[in-house]
Amino acid sequence: xxxxxxxxxxxxxxxxxxxxxxxxxxxxxxxxxxxxxxxxxxxxxxxxxxxxxxxxxxxxxxxxxxxxxxxxxxxxxxxxxxxxxxxxxxxxxxxxxxxxxxxxxxxxxxxxxxxxxxxxxxxxxxxxxxxxxxxxxxxxxxxxxxxxxxxxxxxxxxxxxxxxxxxxxxxxxxxxxxxxxxxxxxxxxxxxxxxxxxxx
Amino acid sequence: xxxxxxxxxxxxxxxxxxxxxxxxxxxxxxxxxxxxxxxxxxxxxxxxxxxxxxxxxxxxxxxxxxxxxxxxxxxxxxxxxxxxxxxxxxxxxxxxxxxxxxxxxxxxxxxxxxxxxxxxxxxxxxxxxxxxxxxxxxxxxxxxxxxxxxx
Numbered sequence: 018x019x020x021x022x023x024x025x026x027x028x029x030x031x032x033x034x035x036x037x038x039x040x041x042x043x044x045x046x047x048x049x050x051x052x053x054x055x056x057x058x059x060x061x062x063x064x065x066x067x068x069x070x071x072x073x074x075x076x077x078x079x080x081x082x083x084x085x086x087x088x089x090x091x092x093x094x095x096x097x098x099x100x101x102x103x104x105x106x107x108x109x110x111x112x113x114x115x116x117x118x119x120x121x122x123x124x125x126x127x128x129x130x131x132x133x134x135x136x137x138x139x140x141x142x143x144x145x146x147x148x149x150x151x152x153x154x155x156x157x158x159x160x161x162x163x164x165x166x167x168x169x170x171x172x173x174x175x176x177x178x179x180x181x182x183x184x185x186x187x188x189x190x191x192x193x194x195x196x197x198x199x200x201x202x203x204x205x206x207x208x209x210x211x212x213x214x215x216x217x
Numbered sequence: 218x219x220x221x222x223x224x225x226x227x228x229x230x231x232x233x234x235x236x237x238x239x240x241x242x243x244x245x246x247x248x249x250x251x252x253x254x255x256x257x258x259x260x261x262x263x264x265x266x267x268x269x270x271x272x273x274x275x276x277x278x279x280x281x282x283x284x285x286x287x288x289x290x291x292x293x294x295x296x297x298x299x300x301x302x303x304x305x306x307x308x309x310x311x312x313x314x315x316x317x318x319x320x321x322x323x324x325x326x327x328x329x330x331x332x333x334x335x336x337x338x339x340x341x342x343x344x345x346x347x348x349x350x351x352x353x354x355x356x357x358x359x360x361x362x363x364x365x366x367x368x
Contacts, residue, residue, distance in 0.1 A: 146246070146247060146362070146363060147244060147245065147246055147317065147320065147322070148244075148246035148314075148317050148320060148321065148322030148337050149246075149320070149322070149337060149338070149339050149361060149363065150319060150320035150321045151321050151336050151337065151338040151339065152338055152339055152340060153338040153339070153340050153341045154335055154336070154337065154338040154340070154341035154342065154343050154359075154361075155335060155336045155338060156333060156334075156335045156343070157323070157334040157335055157336060158333070158334045159331060159332070159333045159334075160331070160332050160333075161330050161331050161332075162329065162330035162331075162332075165330035165331075167330065167331070169331055169333075172277045172279075174273060174276060174277075176273075176340060176341055177338050177340045177341020177342075178273045178341045178342050178343075178344070179335065179341065179342075179343050179344065180273065180274060180277060180279070180344040181331065181333055181343070181344060181345050181346055182279070182346050183331060183346045183348075
């Protein structure tokens with residue numbers, strides 16, 4: 018079928034006309050031509066039908082795809098950017114001093130107060146090692162195994178010394194009085210058993 | 218990032234607060250344990266520091282003319298752990314830190330057949346009978362270890 022020579026200049030403009038991409042004066046010109054040209058009117062109808070079919074086909078294709086959690090999946094595939102440690106520290110510090118100045122100063126003041134109390138306590142007040150709160154040694158109890166033929170005698174003095182001697186009960190003439198801890202009359206107790214140095 | 222900053226500052230505060238507690242938590246107790254032989258064989262007192270022991274015994278009418286140090290050990294006692302000090306007569310002294318309450322250490326020392334429980338003090342010595350040895354008498358002298366180790 019031979020083309021109308023007038024249509025040759027309008028055919029390239031039909032698709033942009035359908036898509037609404039023509040300038041107003043071009044659009045008016047095309048509309049005037051369409052009013053008198055049945056062929057171009059048919060071409061425009063074909064283009065509109067084709068466009069509608071493409072759009073409908075795309076909609077159908079899009080409906081088949083599950084876009085649920087699409088954004089989450091995309092974000093999961095992205096590698097998070099982790100700046101170097103020093104940069105992160107700088108950012109953290111700058112943000113803390115910029116936006117959390119009160120919290121920072123409160124924390125620093127608290128820490129300073131704790132150190133002010135702790136340092137004298139630990140360094141100055143800790144002149145004696147752990148476990149030495151008592152001024153002097155103190156014997157609490159002295160016990161002997163069952164069946165042992167000795168009796169303990171404890172002698173103490175004002176310096177905190179405590180001497181624990183084992184006195185054999187076999188050598189005693191009189192049965193010994195049970196004296197697990199004799200702090201008052203220790204020397205006399207020792208004399209009663211007639212113990213001498215090196216002769217225990 | 219704001220949350221991170223807050224977490225950082227709170228962590229710093231927590232660490233600062235925890236440090237003194239951690240430093241305070243050390244519950245080892247050091248004592249000195251000397252094994253000495255007291256006898257009436259000679260008049261030698263070695264080391265001279267044992268003159269103090271000689272006088273302490275003499276004050277209680279227990280007289281030994283010779284005092285000889287055989288060994289000296291610094292014992293670092295930990296709760297419920299027994300430390301042994303061997304004696305030359307085959308016996309042994311076993312020391313156990315029973316507890317530390319209000320910074321007062323309670324120590325149990327066993328030299329068979331006797332067990333003595335005492336509270337450690339900054340002064341005074343504990344003389345525990347260690348049995349006979351070479352014609353003399355062995356004593357385990359438990360004394361405070363107030364100076365840091367190595368000094």
